[in-house]
Amino acid sequence: MIGLISYLVFFLTISAILAIAVLGLNLQWGNAGIFNGGVVAFFGTGAYLMIILGGPERAGELGGFGLPWPIALAGGAAAAGLLAVVVGLATTRLRHDYLAIATFGIAVAIEAFVRNATYLSGGAKGIRGFERPLEALVDNPFLYSLLYLALTVAFLAIVYAGLSRLVSSPYGRLLRAIREDETAARSLGKNPARARLEAFVIGAVIMGFAGGLYATFYAFISPQDLAPILTFQIWAMLIVGGAGNNLGAVVGTFVVWGCWVASGNALSSLAPQELQLYAGTLQYILIGLIIVVTLLVRPRGLLPERLQVTKRPGPQNTGVVSSAGEQYQS
Amino acid sequence: MIQALFDGVLVGSILSLGAIGLTLVMHILRFANFSHAELLSVGAYCALTFDAALSGIAPVLAELIGPFSMSAALALATLAAAVVTGLTAVLIDRLVFRRLRDTAGPLTMVFASFGVALIMRNLIALVFGLQTERFTDAISFATMISSDPLLLIKPDQVGILVIALAAMGALHLVLTRTTLGFALRAVAENPTLAQVNGIALPSMIRLTWIIGGGLAAVAGVLYGIDNQLSPVMGRDLVLSLFAAAIVGGLGSVTGAMLGGFIVGLASSFAILLLPAGYKPAIPFLVILATLYVRPNGLFGEAR
Amino acid sequence: MPDTAAFLEVTDLTAGYRRGLPILHGVSMAVNTGEIVTVIGPNGAGKSTLIKAVAGLVIVEGGSINLGSKDLIGVAPDRLGSFGLSYVPQTANIFTTLSVAQNLALAARRCRSEPEVRIAAMLDLFPALAERRAVRGSGLSGGQRQVLAIAMALIAQPRIILMDEPTAGLSPRASQDVLELIGKIASDGVSVLLVEQNARMALGVSDRAYILADGQNQMDGPAADILDDPAVAEIYLGGRRKGAA
Numbered sequence: 001m002i003g004l005i006s007y008l009v010f011f012l013t014i015s016a017i018l019a020i021a022v023l024g025l026n027l028q029w030g031n032a033g034i035f036n037g038g039v040v041a042f043f044g045t046g047a048y049l050m051i052i053l054g055g056p057e058r059a060g061e062l063g064g065f066g067l068p069w070p071i072a073l074a075g076g077a078a079a080a081g082l083l084a085v086v087v088g089l090a091t092t093r094l095r096h097d098y099l100a101i102a103t104f105g106i107a108v109a110i111e112a113f114v115r116n117a118t119y120l121s122g123g124a125k126g127i128r129g130f131e132r133p134l135e136a137l138v139d140n141p142f143l144y145s146l147l148y149l150a151l152t153v154a155f156l157a158i159v160y161a162g163l164s165r166l167v168s169s170p171y172g173r174l175l176r177a178i179r180e181d182e183t184a185a186r187s188l189g190k191n192p193a194r195a196r197l198e199a200f201v202i203g204a205v206i207m208g209f210a211g212g213l214y215a216t217f218y219a220f221i222s223p224q225d226l227a228p229i230l231t232f233q234i235w236a237m238l239i240v241g242g243a244g245n246n247l248g249a250v251v252g253t254f255v256v257w258g259c260w261v262a263s264g265n266a267l268s269s270l271a272p273q274e275l276q277l278y279a280g281t282l283q284y285i286l287i288g289l290i291i292v293v294t295l296l297v298r299p300r301g302l303l304p305e306r307l308q309v310t311k312r313p314g315p316q317n318t319g320v321v322s323s324a325g326e327q328y329q330s
Numbered sequence: 331m332i333q334a335l336f337d338g339v340l341v342g343s344i345l346s347l348g349a350i351g352l353t354l355v356m357h358i359l360r361f362a363n364f365s366h367a368e369l370l371s372v373g374a375y376c377a378l379t380f381d382a383a384l385s386g387i388a389p390v391l392a393e394l395i396g397p398f399s400m401s402a403a404l405a406l407a408t409l410a411a412a413v414v415t416g417l418t419a420v421l422i423d424r425l426v427f428r429r430l431r432d433t434a435g436p437l438t439m440v441f442a443s444f445g446v447a448l449i450m451r452n453l454i455a456l457v458f459g460l461q462t463e464r465f466t467d468a469i470s471f472a473t474m475i476s477s478d479p480l481l482l483i484k485p486d487q488v489g490i491l492v493i494a495l496a497a498m499g500a501l502h503l504v505l506t507r508t509t510l511g512f513a514l515r516a517v518a519e520n521p522t523l524a525q526v527n528g529i530a531l532p533s534m535i536r537l538t539w540i541i542g543g544g545l546a547a548v549a550g551v552l553y554g555i556d557n558q559l560s561p562v563m564g565r566d567l568v569l570s571l572f573a574a575a576i577v578g579g580l581g582s583v584t585g586a587m588l589g590g591f592i593v594g595l596a597s598s599f600a601i602l603l604l605p606a607g608y609k610p611a612i613p614f615l616v617i618l619a620t621l622y623v624r625p626n627g628l629f630g631e632a633r
Numbered sequence: 634m635p636d637t638a639a640f641l642e643v644t645d646l647t648a649g650y651r652r653g654l655p656i657l658h659g660v661s662m663a664v665n666t667g668e669i670v671t672v673i674g675p676n677g678a679g680k681s682t683l684i685k686a687v688a689g690l691v692i693v694e695g696g697s698i699n700l701g702s703k704d705l706i707g708v709a710p711d712r713l714g715s716f717g718l719s720y721v722p723q724t725a726n727i728f729t730t731l732s733v734a735q736n737l738a739l740a741a742r743r744c745r746s747e748p749e750v751r752i753a754a755m756l757d758l759f760p761a762l763a764e765r766r767a768v769r770g771s772g773l774s775g776g777q778r779q780v781l782a783i784a785m786a787l788i789a790q791p792r793i794i795l796m797d798e799p800t801a802g803l804s805p806r807a808s809q810d811v812l813e814l815i816g817k818i819a820s821d822g823v824s825v826l827l828v829e830q831n832a833r834m835a836l837g838v839s840d841r842a843y844i845l846a847d848g849q850n851q852m853d854g855p856a857a858d859i860l861d862d863p864a865v866a867e868i869y870l871g872g873r874r875k876g877a878a
Binding site for chain 1: 356361362364426429430433434436437438440441442444445446447448449451452453455456460565568569572573576580605607608609610611613614615617618621622625
């Protein structure tokens with residue numbers, strides 16, 4: 001019984017951490033229409049930097065500054081944001097799918113970097129060992145896992161509340177306006193490139209924060225955790241839940257992560273021995289199918305975005321349309 | 331140094347072939363297709379299957395030609411694979427991308443293309459196994475065109491270069507000498523004007539996929555000859571293909587050809603300076619540098 | 634409005650770029666065989682939208698478009714040639730990456746009879762193009778581009794040509810040449826539907842004219858009458874060309 005409960009606590013903790021990252025993606029994609037093809041880069045940067053800043057000293061390697069956990073966590077999130085600035089400056093003004101390619105590229109680059117920069121990242125073996133916050137005070141591992149779950153859920157609630165406020169603020173409306181019609185937004189005197197960059201960076205900071213929580217939870221991070229599949233999983237969660245809807249993002253996380261874990265368990269207990277090697281292959285196909293089928297069949301997800309349509313009187317409406325028409329002509 | 335130059339050109343010629351189809355699709359269908367590189371795998375594994383079948387039916391075809399590790403069977407298999415891969419691309423378009431084109435924005439198609447890539451890659455792994463494969467077990471190290479320690483050249487490598495250049499030459503002729511080629515360029519430049527000039531977009535879109543898929547198949551086979559076949563070869567190549575397309579400028583066939591060589595050379599020269607482990611990051615650096623310095627690439631137009 | 638022999642007939646047309654947001658609100662008009670009809674009106678009146686609706690390039694939500702006895706609504710733009718209709722867009726109306734000869738060869742793909750003969754006929758008709766057959770579209774002057782665009786439309790031997798501001802951006806001299814060419818085309822029995830900012834000049838070669846404003850018919854009649862109408866001159870033909878495109 002206690003085994004089952006501790007498994008559930010484990011599952012919920014990971015889900016809550018992932019949900020934070022999905023919320024970050026929801027700000028980027030769901031609200032601002034920014035395509036992030038390398039979620040794992042920002043997640044991973046946050047994770048690595050957290051553990052480098054806050055972890056114990058490692059022989060012959062840089063890092064291990066032993067900073068207090070909150071500072072290390074914030075440092076990781078900030079680093080993810082900084083990375084987003086570098087990529088974003090080059091791409092937010094360009095064709096939108098360039099950002100998809102550039103972010104996908106940064107994920108590949110970061111993975112290659114942590115695999116090879118042994119002096120900083122421990123290389124392929126990663127960085128192991130981290131004193132988790134308050135761990136010394138709670139000597140029962142089960143109680144500690146409950147405590148950490150509570151902490152993660154609290155963080156999830158804070159991020160959720162913060163993003164909900166942001167999304168319903170004038171800034172959130174601006175982001176959606178840019179997503180729908182960048183040209184019109186620009187003609188209203190807004191600076192779409194800047195707003196998009198801001199949303200991209202804020203989203204990346206949230207992902208980096210989630211990465212920090214993830215590394216804290218395992219007290220371990222390695223290049224394995226930065227595999228591209230994580231990006232696809234996080235997308236699947238957002239698409240299934242409903243891009244643009246924060247509640248949907250959280251629900252989608254639990255649904256997709258539940259499917260992932262359940263399929264993994266089912267394969268390992270039911271599949272014949274010779275197929276075990278291909279369990280991961282089958283699970284990847286599952287994620288691919290979830291993404292494609294959801295986009296085809298239920299493109300707005302389980303909980304679609306509630307669009308706030310502001311009705312305006314007729315003449316203004318035609319004004320907007322004819323300006324769009326002229327745009328089309330030129 | 332000179333070895334890096336040769337290796338870069340060799341890899342570059344393969345990347346060029348793959349990037350041509352990618353740049354055409356990105357330009358004409360307006361989305362970054364992350365599943366394009368999987369077409370290289372589809373082509374390579376198709377050729378592997380056809381090659382085995384042909385060699386079984388007519389063993390005489392399986393004899394290696396001269397100093398090459400290529401056989402008549404593999405040549406025929408490659409042609410068949412090009413056709414099958416082109417049709418596969420059309421089929422995927424019909425199943426996924428065409429439906430989304432009508433209802434959703436281009437970025438949704440980018441999303442879907444990641445899903446498609448995951449499915450394709452892992453289906454190949456499921457069918458052919460996770461292990462790597464080779465077209466032939468014959469070791470062709472016996473003969474070397476150049477065995478100077480500064481420059482090692484295998485006959486196969488010259489063959490690869492010649493085939494890749496010939497495929498690009500053939501495409502160039504189609505694009506510059508046939509009205510079908512004019513039509514494709516016209517659609518790439520201005521789809522609406524092409525339409526009012528009597529060009530049916532759906533058939534041009536099919537043609538784009540067939541050309542892109544066919545060239546990808548040839549690229550996949552050449553990559554398989556040079557290295558080996560693996561279900562994750564698409565994943566390993568996708569960023570390089572995008573880098574080639576972006577450096578060349580989206581929509582430009584010439585640009586993609588040149589871009590392929592630039593990325594190939596950048597990668598082979600980079601490992602003279604950096605540890606080999608950083609190689610996967612090189613295409614990203616090429617992309618970032620291009621976007622900062624010349625965002626529309628060498629031959630691309632602002633859009 | 635002529636009640637017989639209307640070749641192109643648009644009735645009560647509602648159309649726009651987005652569904653539910655029409656730009657044209659119930660526009661009607663007709664072009665007879667061999668006639669030049671000009672549509673004028675202020676910027677944003679829906680002139681281009683009207684011509685694009687006929688060419689099948691915008692969303693039609695109501696009304697009808699008939700060419701002879703055939704309904705054009707829902708016909709894909711690439712099939713218009715087989716209905717005897719050609720369309721010359723306002724800008725970007727030639728392929729700049731193709732040579733003059735390639736542009737013509739492309740446009741001739743839809744000819745039922747031998748394309749080579751049609752290409753030769755166009756090069757005969759337009760010596761300026763024949764001289765520059767190997768030049769890329771991007772290397773042509775504005776006037777030459779317009780001539781090439783018209784040649785690409787004529788090559789299919791249409792019965793009606795739609796032209797969206799063919800003189801936009803041209804010098805007065807080149808504009809005059811293009812309008813003369815349009816007159817010549819019509820005298821061969823081809824109908825022309827013209828949208829023009831350059832209203833005074835266009836009316837000079839037209840048979841009839843329609844005035845649109847706010848996506849609705851304002852006025853129509855013989856071109857000469859419209860030219861002479863003092864109220865029209867005041868509002869639409871005045872010295873100030875509002876926001877020339």
